Amino acid sequence: MTLALFTALALLAIASGVLVFVVDSMARATFALLVSFLAVAAMVLLTDLLYLGAVIILMMIIEMVVMAVFMIMYMMNPAGLMPMSMFHNTRGAAVICGLLFAGLSAGIFLADWPERRGTRPEDPTLELGTALMEGHMLTMMTLGVTLFSTIVATVVLATGRGRYDRLGDRLDAGHPDDPAGGGVGR
Amino acid sequence: MILEAFLVVAAALFTIGLFGALTQQSIVMLMMGLELMINGIILATAAYWYFLAPAAADGQVIVVAVVTAMAIEMAMGFAVVTAIYRAKRIDMTDSATELEG
Numbered sequence: 001m002t003l004a005l006f007t008a009l010a011l012l013a014i015a016s017g018v019l020v021f022v023v024d025s026m027a028r029a030t031f032a033l034l035v036s037f038l039a040v041a042a043m044v045l046l047t048d049l050l051y052l053g054a055v056i057i058l059m060m061i062i063e064m065v066v067m068a069v070f071m072i073m074y075m076m077n078p079a080g081l082m083p084m085s086m087f088h089n090t091r092g093a094a095v096i097c098g099l100l101f102a103g104l105s106a107g108i109f110l111a112d113w114p115e116r117r118g119t120r121p122e123d124p125t126l127e128l129g130t131a132l133m134e135g136h137m138l139t140m141m142t143l144g145v146t147l148f149s150t151i152v153a154t155v156v157l158a159t160g161r162g163r164y165d166r167l168g169d170r171l172d173a174g175h176p177d178d179p180a181g182g183g184v185g186r
Numbered sequence: 187m188i189l190e191a192f193l194v195v196a197a198a199l200f201t202i203g204l205f206g207a208l209t210q211q212s213i214v215m216l217m218m219g220l221e222l223m224i225n226g227i228i229l230a231t232a233a234y235w236y237f238l239a240p241a242a243a244d245g246q247v248i249v250v251a252v253v254t255a256m257a258i259e260m261a262m263g264f265a266v267v268t269a270i271y272r273a274k275r276i277d278m279t280d281s282a283t284e285l286e287g
Contacts (some may be wrong), residue, residue, distance in 0.1 A: 010195040013229075017202045017222050026215065040199070040229050043192070044249075047236035052249050056228065059253065063260060067243050068217070070264050074214045074277045086211050088280060093208035097201045104197035108190050118241020131243035132250070139247055143254045150258045157265035160272055 006046060013039035026071040034064035051125040192233030199226035211278045213270075217263040222258045 012035065019032040045053035073116035121127045132140045156162075166176040199222055206219030228249060235245025265276065276282050 006191065010191070013195060013225075014198050014202070017199050017225075019205045020218055020222065021202070021210065021215075026212070029215065029218060033221065036222065037225055038197070040225050043195070043229055044232045047192075047232045047274040049232055049235070049246065049249070052232070052253075056253060059257070063257070067214075067260070070214055070267070074212065074267060074271070086210050086215060087209045090209050093205050096208065097205040100204065101197055101201040104201070105194060108193045108197065113189060114238060116237060117239055120236075120240040124240075124243075124246060127243045128246040128250070130246055136243070136247045136266060139251060144250060146258065147254065150261050154261045154265035157262075 002046065005041065009039045009043050009046070010034075013043070026075050027068055030064050030068045030071050033067075034060060034184055037064070048120060051128065187235040188243065190235055192237075193230055196226040196233070198228035199223070199229065206214060211280055213263075213267050213277060213279055213282070216279060217267075220259060220263075224252060224259070227250050228256075 013037075016032045016035040016039065020029045020036065023029050023032060038057060041053050041056040041060065149185060163171060166178060167173045168177075203219045203222030203224075203226065207216050207284060208219075210216045210219060231248045231252060232244055235249070239245055270276050270282060274281075
């Protein structure tokens with residue numbers, strides 16, 4: 001039963017992963033990627049990681065919906081009106097990826113995997129939480145600081161005109177230098 | 187379910203993602219390839235934890251770190267796409283040749 005479920009999920013994950021780069025519409029590609037992520041999350045659930053599986057499901061749904069917005073913003077072939085090839089260097093990439101997959105598979109089947117050490121905990125979520133708040137506290141803090149710096153960096157990169165553009169390098173301009181007037185009292 | 191089966195699926199996802207990242211012209215589609223590669227890594231890490239070292243939480247912590255890396259990759263990627271599009275009206279990798287050697 002579990003094996004059949006795993007096989008179905010594996011095939012779904014791979015098939016929808018391929019679909020991402022086969023379908024013409026970038027919006028459809030986003031949702032194909034979402035299906036692939038959900039299948040992988042279900043496989044993570046099969047490995048008893050209930051919390052992490054649920055986190056991946058929730059995060060990927062949000063992430064792909066946000067991605068769909070950007071897909072529509074930067075769509076190459078809107079509504080199929082501008083048919084064009086979205087690929088370059090397909091042959092070289094196919095060779096590289098074929099070799100890589102062959103190498104990885106060879107490694108997977110030839111490697112002498114160690115025996116399982118220890119037994120599975122009754123509650124992996126409790127174990128994860130304890131690890132993050134005790135032994136792996138530094139990991140958690142690093143992740144937090146990295147996420148915060150990401151917020152700052154993305155805002156800096158994505159802002160078209162910030163306050164230094166409007167009010168000068170010393171922020172001491174009497175009137176903001178806006179391309180269009182407006183606002184109360186101006 | 188065996189470890190090798192999980193790893194082969196993960197390798198397949200990783201390879202498909204790499205193919206997309208190498209072949210797609212649109213920067214946004216390139217990022218979808220990267221996401222697919224990270225997707226494979228998540229699966230492989232969960233399988234390692236389950237089959238090889240379930241007693242320690244280290245494997246789970248790696249999954250948390252990878253998921254975070256995925257979120258950061260997407261946020262930074264879209265910020266860069268927006269910045270490069272605003273500066274040069276570029277949304278294709280072939281046009282972004284400023285650093286070409």
